[in-house]
Amino acid sequence: MRIQITTDAAEFRSRVEPFLLRDPLRHTVLTTSIANHATGIDSVVGVSRFLSVHAEDAAVVGAAMRLADHDLYLGELPRDSVSAVAAALAEVAPDSAGVEGVLEVATSFAQRWCELLGRGFHQSYTVRLHRLGELRVPYVTGTARRAAESDVALCRAWTEAMRAELGMPPPGLDEAAIRRRVAAGRWWLWECDGEPVSLAAHQVPVHNWSRIGPVYTPPDARGHGYASAVTASVAKSLRADGLDVCLFADTSNSTANRIYRTIGFHPTHEFVHYAFD
Structure with a gap:
């Protein structure tokens, strides 16, 4: 399993779009954020990080992002990749203030992130997609x-x-x-x-x-x-x-x-x- 990080939204979209569009409802925040970022409709100040997880055959199997000074956002991730994804993002964006994702993935990520950076975490809100x-x-x-x-x-x-x-x-x-x-x-x-x-x-x-x-x-x-x-x-x-x-x-x-x-x-x-x- 390999993790790749880019700061280029257009490059990221070309790489992960087929994966995200297998479940566009589940990934609505990722797809719209990438589109807004790539087209310049958002006022982005700072460097964004776009992460993809690749299987041995190079196929994309997971995605996450950190838009400029926003919090981390997790798309679908293989369970056994969460620890490595947390480590990779902690290295390039240690100042992130929070993370959002589905319960199991976000909880595992937050636990590993805080182990790495010596911090704690608490739940601030939950939202339901309809x-x-x-x-x-x-x-x-x-x-x-x-x-x-x-x-x-x-x-x-x-x-x-x-x-x-x-x-x-x-x-x-x-x-x-x-x-x-x-x-x-x-x-x-x-x-x-x-x-x-x-x-x-x-x-x-x-x-x-x-x-x-x-x-x-x-x-x-x-x-x-x-x-x-x-x-x-x-x-x-x-x-x-x-x-x-x-x-x-x-x-x-x-x-x-x-x-x-x-x-x-x-x-x-x-x-x-x-x-x-």
């Missing part, structure tokens, strides 16, 4: 519209408020990255009486999949079904383009999990995030 089955569009007062340039500051403020509520680690999207996504038509607002009351965005489609997120309603506008409505509206638009749809929900947010199930989403995978002490 895929859309039969879409059920609720009736809610208001209408959806694509966000415009004049909405960028509001979108930035709401996404920062959402990250603070969820306890998500920095950095989030900066204003320039949101502006590029808005210009690409990927961010939507639900309006009621002419005022924005909820937000939903979607990621770049990869291999016929698009992931909705972030979704946010400010506290004073909650309880009216706006998040359900804007999420369903974005899902309907994506479905009309022939795309399959998925999204993440924090497992501790019973309201979000309930509304996503109500409009037709079904849970598939659970991911855990560990912060290194």
Whole structure:
């Protein structure tokens, strides 16, 4: 088994894409992050690391990444490779503040990482990946519209408020990255009486999949079904383009999990995030 690390997102994509696309739903974060990185839609400051695991015949059997100053993210990895992957990433990115992946892999990785670097770790959150089955569009007062340039500051403020509520680690999207996504038509607002009351965005489609997120309603506008409505509206638009749809929900947010199930989403995978002490 061999581990290879590159800082070139395009090179990494050409190497691992066939492996990732065997299960594009499971690897939605990796595929969209690579696409955003390679096309320059994200404002990346610093060096990113992209890791692939290769079998004896050179076939790719695992993948992971560390985007610039973000936390480590683990794709599918052979169980017997996790220790070596942790060692390889600890050597090139020892300042990483955390790791996310499916429970068994992320836990083994965090244990080995902390053994190597003499640190501890704790669980900060878990999220559940859902895929859309039969879409059920609720009736809610208001209408959806694509966000415009004049909405960028509001979108930035709401996404920062959402990250603070969820306890998500920095950095989030900066204003320039949101502006590029808005210009690409990927961010939507639900309006009621002419005022924005909820937000939903979607990621770049990869291999016929698009992931909705972030979704946010400010506290004073909650309880009216706006998040359900804007999420369903974005899902309907994506479905009309022939795309399959998925999204993440924090497992501790019973309201979000309930509304996503109500409009037709079904849970598939659970991911855990560990912060290194």
